[in-house]
Structure formats: structure tokens, C-alpha cells
Amino acid sequence: MRIITINREFGSGGREVGKRLADALGFAYFDTEIVEAIAERSKVDPEYVHEVLERGVFNDISLTFAHSFTYAPHHHKSFAIMESQNEIVKELAAQGDCIIVGKNADTILKKEKPLKLFIHADMEYKIKRCMARAEEGEQLTEKQTKRKIKQIERARASDHSYYSEIRWGDKRGYDLCINTTGLEIKSVIPAIAEFAKAWFEKSHETEE
Amino acid sequence: MRIITINREFGSGGREVGKRLADALGFAYFDTEIVEAIAERSKVDPEYVHEVLERGVFNDISLTFAHSFTYAPHHHKSFAIMESQNEIVKELAAQGDCIIVGKNADTILKKEKPLKLFIHADMEYKIKRCMARAEEGEQLTEKQTKRKIKQIERARASDHSYYSEIRWGDKRGYDLCINTTGLEIKSVIPAIAEFAKAWFEKSHETEE
Numbered sequence: 001m002r003i004i005t006i007n008r009e010f011g012s013g014g015r016e017v018g019k020r021l022a023d024a025l026g027f028a029y030f031d032t033e034i035v036e037a038i039a040e041r042s043k044v045d046p047e048y049v050h051e052v053l054e055r056g057v058f059n060d061i062s063l064t065f066a067h068s069f070t071y072a073p074h075h076h077k078s079f080a081i082m083e084s085q086n087e088i089v090k091e092l093a094a095q096g097d098c099i100i101v102g103k104n105a106d107t108i109l110k111k112e113k114p115l116k117l118f119i120h121a122d123m124e125y126k127i128k129r130c131m132a133r134a135e136e137g138e139q140l141t142e143k144q145t146k147r148k149i150k151q152i153e154r155a156r157a158s159d160h161s162y163y164s165e166i167r168w169g170d171k172r173g174y175d176l177c178i179n180t181t182g183l184e185i186k187s188v189i190p191a192i193a194e195f196a197k198a199w200f201e202k203s204h205e206t207e208e
Numbered sequence: 209m210r211i212i213t214i215n216r217e218f219g220s221g222g223r224e225v226g227k228r229l230a231d232a233l234g235f236a237y238f239d240t241e242i243v244e245a246i247a248e249r250s251k252v253d254p255e256y257v258h259e260v261l262e263r264g265v266f267n268d269i270s271l272t273f274a275h276s277f278t279y280a281p282h283h284h285k286s287f288a289i290m291e292s293q294n295e296i297v298k299e300l301a302a303q304g305d306c307i308i309v310g311k312n313a314d315t316i317l318k319k320e321k322p323l324k325l326f327i328h329a330d331m332e333y334k335i336k337r338c339m340a341r342a343e344e345g346e347q348l349t350e351k352q353t354k355r356k357i358k359q360i361e362r363a364r365a366s367d368h369s370y371y372s373e374i375r376w377g378d379k380r381g382y383d384l385c386i387n388t389t390g391l392e393i394k395s396v397i398p399a400i401a402e403f404a405k406a407w408f409e410k411s412h413e414t415e416e
Contacts, residue, residue, distance in 0.1 A: 120379060169379070171328060177385035187406040195399035202392055 002027070002200045003114035004099040005106040007160075007168065010152040011126030011145075013180045014119035018101040020186060024193040028098040037088045042080040049081055053103070054152060056159025057082045102156070106173070107163035115199050117192075118174040121181045123149070175199060210235070210305040210408045211322035213314040215368075215376065218360040219334030219353075221388045222327035226309040228394060232401040236306040245296045250288040257289055261311070262360060264367025265290045310364070314381070315371035323407050325400075326382040330389045331357070383407060 004027065008014020015031060022029035035053065039046035052060050060078045089108045092098060100109075106116045121129075123146065130145045140148060160168035171177050176195060178188070212235065216222020223239060230237035243261065247254040260268050268286045297316045300306060308317075314324045329337070331354065338353045348356060368376035379385045384403060386396070 118379070122380075171326070171377070171379045171385045171387070172330075174385075175387045177379045177382075179379070179383045181383075182410065183407065184410055187410055188403055191399050191403035191406055194402055195396055198395040198399055199391065202390065202395055 001093065001112065002097045002196075003093050003105075003109055003112050004117060004196060005109065005114045006099065006101045006117045006119060007106060007156070007174070008101070008119040009121060009126060009169070010149045010156075011130040012119045012121040013129065013185045015101055016185045017117070017119050017178070017180075017189070017192070018099050020189045021192055021196070022099045024189050025097070025099075025196060028092075028096060029101075030092050030098055031101045034085070034088055034092070034100070034103055038081055038084040041084040041088065042077065044077055044081065048077075052078060052081050053085070054155065056155040057085060057104075058159050058162035059155055104160065104163050107160070115176075115196055116174045118169060118171070118177045120169065120177065120179055122179075125181045209301065209320065210404075211301050211313075211317055211320050212307040212325060212404060213317065213322045214307065214309045214325045214327060215314060215364070215382070216309065216327040217329060217334060217377070218357045218364075219338040220327045220329040221337060221393045223309055224393045225325070225327050225386070225388075225397070225400070226307050228397045229400055229404070230307045232397050233305070233307075233404060236300075236304060237309075238300050238306055239309045242293070242296055242300070242308070242311055246289055246292040249292040249296065250285065252285055252289065256285075260286060260289050261293070262363065264363040265293060265312075266367050266370035267363055312368065312371050315368070323384075323404055324382045326377060326379070326385045328377065328385065328387055330387075333389045 004018075004021065004025075006014050006018045008017075018031065019029055021027070035049050036046050038053075039049045042049065057078060060081075085103055086108055089100060089103055089105050092100065093105070093109050093112055093114075106114060126149055127142055127145050130149065131140070131142065134140065134145075157168040164173065166173035176192070178192070212226075212229065212233075214222050214226045216225070226239065227237055229235070243257050244254050246261075247257045250257065265286060268289075293311055294316055297308060297311055297313050300308065301313070301317050301320055301322075308322075314322060334357055335350055335353050338357065339348070339350065342348065342353075365376040372381065374381035384400070386400070
């Protein structure tokens with residue numbers, strides 16, 4: 001089983017890398033499917049799951065604990081989401097070659113030795129990309145976009161710190177860190193696919 | 209002119225990446241040639257240049273200042289080496305497509321917009337690699353090798369900090385960070401060459 005996990009800065013094009021790379025390699029691609037599967041299993045609304053994952057599932061649990069000082073029904077939901085996330089990520093990875101974006105898959109699947117990618121870009125580029133891709137009615141100003149990017153990245157970093165000792169985005173935690181600033185993502189997919197193939201071949205060799 | 213600069217952790221195989229990548233792309237490769245050219249121009253021994261560069265040329269200047277509190281003949285040498293390094297790196301880069309390993313080329317050539325690579329690996333892997341490649345009579349113990357790696361990397365990081373605001377090895381300062389832990393470097397060269405080609409095409413487009 002060959003698994004690629006992608007962690008990414010918000011607005012860096014990490015999801016586009018994931019989708020295109022999955023196409024190039026013929027791997028399954030999992031992203032929003034996971035949110036829906038978690039929602040179904042935890043018996044909550046997908047939109048709510050999305051929100052919790054965006055805040056970071058661990059952050060959510062510790063925050064709600066800190067605010068209430070008691071074990072509230074709210075925690076049940078967050079724990080259920082976290083447990084479902086762990087289960088579903090493992091189940092999907094067991095099905096076959098795949099790419100998983102976010103969802104702490106790099107640490108949940110540690111034993112499966114995934115190829116770990118981190119996609120990042122300069123703040124200016126991320127702001128431009130976010131603003132160009134915002135849906136109608138959801139347009140933010142440049143300043144608001146920057147704030148949103150920082151907020152989401154802080155949540156991802158914080159959530160990651162519950163799972164791993166290596167900081168989110170620290171190159172030591174990844175096999176390849178790709179800076180997409182000014183890049184047309186499509187143009188570097190063949191190179192990343194080639195890297196992945198060579199990497200998995202080597203990785204299989206060392207296991208034997 | 210297409211320029212690739214490589215910064216690397218000691219023992220990560222960065223020089224091997226540089227040499228092989230230069231072969232794959234048909235670029236010139238500069239490394240020890242620079243040391244020799246600096247020696248010739250600064251009228252000092254190549255071995256001495258090598259030592260100063262290993263300690264970090266800026267470190268060397270500030271250290272000798274701090275120790276002597278006066279401007280000694282020693283400083284002349286260090287300054288001459290630094291100036292020669294800057295000149296020679298620029299001259300080589302002006303000659304044609306090339307790859308330069310170390311020598312602060314990423315920051316010296318900032319205006320030329322090089323493709324910036326950083327090569328790193330886990331400490332355990334770097335120690336193994338160093339010990340396997342040590343020449344006869346220069347064998348160090350595991351502990352000594354680790355100390356040497358740390359020492360050299362500290363010097364590189366410190367020297368880099370005089371040239372750039374972004375920390376040495378911070379992924380934000382590079383286009384691609386490659387973790388060579390457990391990899392056979394040869395096997396990923398085609399992928400890196402492919403990435404470089406796509407990157408330069410894009411980079412040329414934006415300049416027009």
C-alpha cells in the first residue's frame with residue numbers, strides 16, 4: 001500500500017497538488033469524502049464536522065474543556081469526531097494506494113510509512129490565491145483574508161502538536177516541502193509523481 | 209541564465225545531489241572549484257580558504273575581531289576571502305546555467321532568482337553516511353561524527369544569518385526541501401531535474 005499524506009498552508013494550493021497528483025499516479029484521493037464519512041459515523045452534520053476540523057479537533061476538545069470545566073454533551077461530539085477521523089483515515093489507507101490531504105493523516109498513519117509532503121507559499125501569494133478563488137458572496141478584503149489564513153494555519157499547527165513532537169510545517173517532519181509561490185501547480189505534478197515513484201521503490205527495498 | 213543553489217546539512221548528500229543534477233541537466237557544477245579560485249584571487253592557501261569557509265567567512269571575521277579588538281593582518285585575509293567569494297560566485301553564475309553548492313550563493317545571487325534547494329536528513333542517517341565515507345586515517349567515532357556535523361551546521365547557519373533574514377534551513381527560504389533519509393540519491397535525480405525544468409519555464413514566463 002502506497003500512501004501519500006499532504007499537509008499544507010492555507011491558500012498554497014495543497015489540495016490542487018493532491019488531486020492532480022492522485023490523477024497522475026492513479027491513486028485514490030480523499031479529502032471532503034472523509035468529512036462526510038466522519039459526519040455519518042459520528043451522527044453529526046457534515047458542516048459541523050468541517051468546522052471542528054478547521055478549528056482542529058484536539059483544540060476543540062481542549063477549548064471546550066477549558067471553558068466549561070465539566071464534561072458536556074459537546075465533548076461527546078468532539079471525541080466522536082476525533083475517533084471517527086482516526087478510524088476512517090486508517091480504513092481508507094487500508095483500501096489501496098491513496099493520497100490524503102490534512103486530517104492529521106501523516107501522524108495517524110505513521111506505521112504505514114507514508115510519503116509526507118508539505119505544500120507552502122509566501123503569504124502574498126496565498127492571499128492572492130485565496131481571493132481569486134473565493135466564491136461570490138464570500139469575498140473578503142486582503143486584510144481579512146490574511147487574518148483567515150493565519151487563523152486556520154494556527155489551528156492546524158496547534159492540532160498537529162497534539163499528535164506529533166515535530167512542529168507542523170517543520171521540514172524535518174516531511175520528505176518533500178514544496179514552495180508553490182509563483183508556480184503553476186499543474187507544471188510540477190509530473191516531477192512530484194516521479195519523485196513519489198522513486199521514493200516508494202526505495203522504501204519497498206528497505207522493508208525487504 | 210538558469211542557476212540552482214544548494215544548501216545542505218552536513219552528511220545529507222547535498223553535494224551528490226548537486227553533481228548528479230548538474231549531469232542530468234547539462235549544467236556546470238561548482239563547488240571546490242570556487243575554493244581554488246578564491247585562494248588564487250585572495251593569494252592564500254586553498255586549505256586555509258576551505259577552513260575559513262567551513263567556519264563561515266562572516267563568523268571568522270567577527271570572531272577574529274572579537275578576539276583581537278584590533279584590525280589585524282588576519283582580517284585582511286578573511287575580508288579578502290569574503291570579497292573573492294562574492295565576486296567569483298557572481299562571475300561563475302554569469303557564465304551560464306550552473307549549480308552552486310553552499311558558498312552563500314543563494315543570497316549572493318538573490319537578484320538572479322536561482323532555484324533554491326535545501327537537502328537535509330535525519331541525524332542518524334547523516335552520521336552513517338559520514339562514517340561510511342570517511343577516508344582512511346580520518347575515521348571518527350559516532351559521537352565525534354555527530355559533534356562534527358553539529359559544529360559545521362552551526363557555522364553554516366550562523367554564517368547564513370549575516371546574509372539573510374530567513375534562517376538557514378527554514379523552508380520558506382527555499383523552493384524545494386528534500387529529505388534524503390533512507391533514499392538512494394541517484395533514484396530521485398530525474399524527478400528533481402524535471403522539477404527544475406518546470407520551475408525555470410514558469411519563472412521565465414513571469415519575467416516576460
